[in-house]
Amino acid sequence: MTTTTHWKQRPPGANWGDFGPDDQLGRLNWIDAQARVRAAREIQTGLSFALSLPLDVPRQPVLNPRRAGPVIRPSMKNGVPIFNFPLGNDTPGATDVVSDDVVTMSPQYSTQWDALGHVCSCFDAQGSGTAAPVGYNGFRVVGHQHAASDHFNGAAALSIDPMAQHGIQGRGVLIDLRHHFGDEARLVSFADIEAVIKADRIVLNKGDIVCFHTGLADIALNLSAQDDHEILKNSCCALDGNDPKLLEWITQSQVSALAADNHAVEKRNYTLKKDQGPLLPLHEHCLVKLGMPLGELWHLSILAKWLREHERHAFFLTAPPIYLRGMVGAPVNPVATV
Template identity: 45%
Template sequence: MTQPRWTNRPPGSNWGDFGPDDQIGRLNLMDRAKVKQGLAEAVEGITFCLSLPLDYPGGSGLNPRRKPPVVRPTLREGAVNFNATIPGASDVLCDDLAILHLQYSTQWDALCHVGGQFDTTGDGNTRKVFYNGYRAGEDIIGPDAMDDAGVGPNMKPHSTSQATALGIENAAAHGIQGRGVMVDLRAHFGDDRTLVNYDMLMRVMEADGVRVEQGDMLVLHTGFAQVILDMNKDPDEDRLHNACAVLDGRDARLLQWITDSGVAAIAADNYAVEGYPATPGEGCCSTLPLHEHCLFKNGIMLGELWHLTPLADWLRANGRSRFLITAPPLRLPAAVGSPVTPVATV
């Protein structure tokens, strides 16, 4: 019998609740019944693209490690394969490639994006682990050498980095489609930087008559992606880091509500869903406590930098908060995140 990966799970986690080898977490709650509930919301047949253009925000002011995409033609027999012709044929051909930082723009975080250091066996030694006890160095493997990471003149064509567990392809294979529920924070807090705690979130939901049920996707409109669009790929760095609402990841009551709500996933139009870095906490703790709670402890995927303003405006004008959401990531094996072009249908 294979030894279990863990005998001691983090407090407040759901490790093992969906099985010892589960790799999709709370997406298990986005089942056939939840898909049908989502389909029932698509009564008008109006669709909304919830993705920014993938070359936004522009520059690397949000995250210096993430760069805009590079799109280039491929080669055909030693020539540029764009507006290319084939001798003796009438075809005109274009073919290209892309170098993508997978979490530069509208994205999903895979469950292996953020882990934690925790004593999973009770022997007093902490280990680098991820959701459901999958281990760094065994299940999520990174290269040892810098020339096998990043982009540069010595870039190798293949990397030894891979997530043999918890990669984004697991969510893609399951499918992300169901009922989305909008909470319109921008309508209540505007575009000023606002740290939203449990009490504030509950007041907004009560005022707008929003109900979130098990298996729903919670979608948070802050207006941040619209602010980015309005900067036209020339963002003001101070504005990038000081605009719009973010969740307070240090608020224990808010984290407990996320657990109790049964949400299958959370998506927002801001940079990290939560305020980053988080407000100081007591003792040694995560700089991304909501990421820790969602990705690491409870298998709740996070979507970031979605473009939600047109959908939010339509829903408010029509007295609605629910819609069909279809948001599959790329089925890219071993990736820790993925661009996504979500579609909402009302």
């Protein structure tokens, strides 16, 4: 293992190197054995809430046209679909009936984690005077291809792998933006979050995973395949990544990760307000500078209702992503236990 850093200078506000020169886990390092023990104390009733949408929701691909919903089909054997297939067809007398299936989907279509390699930034990490794509801790997310074929093996660094191996179990904290601001489209600033935290008497601890409830996933879940899904583009709260005070709060809060039940946690910009900079400033701040994964399209509404009825905001969260090496985003079925 190398002991030298992958960079000569780091971006302003970045924590590169703080967890070691080869670290690819970021602020999830703060969720250690002691943090898990403390988080488990949030379990008081033993009730659990699954926080994933069905992975075919939204039922129309309107939020990101390059991502496709799942397609399920039976597996095949010698041209025959193996679904409700009597094994007696192959072995006379066998009573087994077998079904196998195959799924093709974009792993970031529905409830998912962004790995740290999902978004990088053009930055002169080597001090050479030339900016180049670089991610958290100075790593370059280079896709590696099998030399003897066209098979793409995914990211060589900053993939979902460290997150999946770590497990991601810790103290979750819900900030209920929907309760305070409703379902109208709204850019949420640091001042808004500060007001909600104060009103709901929310306490954040180092290493927490903060979940923002906006209601968008709930709206998506209740749309049929035939309904107009354009409403999802112009509804509910999204964090204002252009608010420098919000980004500073994320840094100072010492939380390990952010998740939301909306499309991207932050409101995506389609134009720049200055000559140069990120279209996704919160993604750059969290994924690139701080090593904080982002969860998107989690289904938080049922949990939010229960927590408010019981005057609570914290819970034990288990949220490991699917472990497929090389991916820069992966489905997850988070479970909150209260």
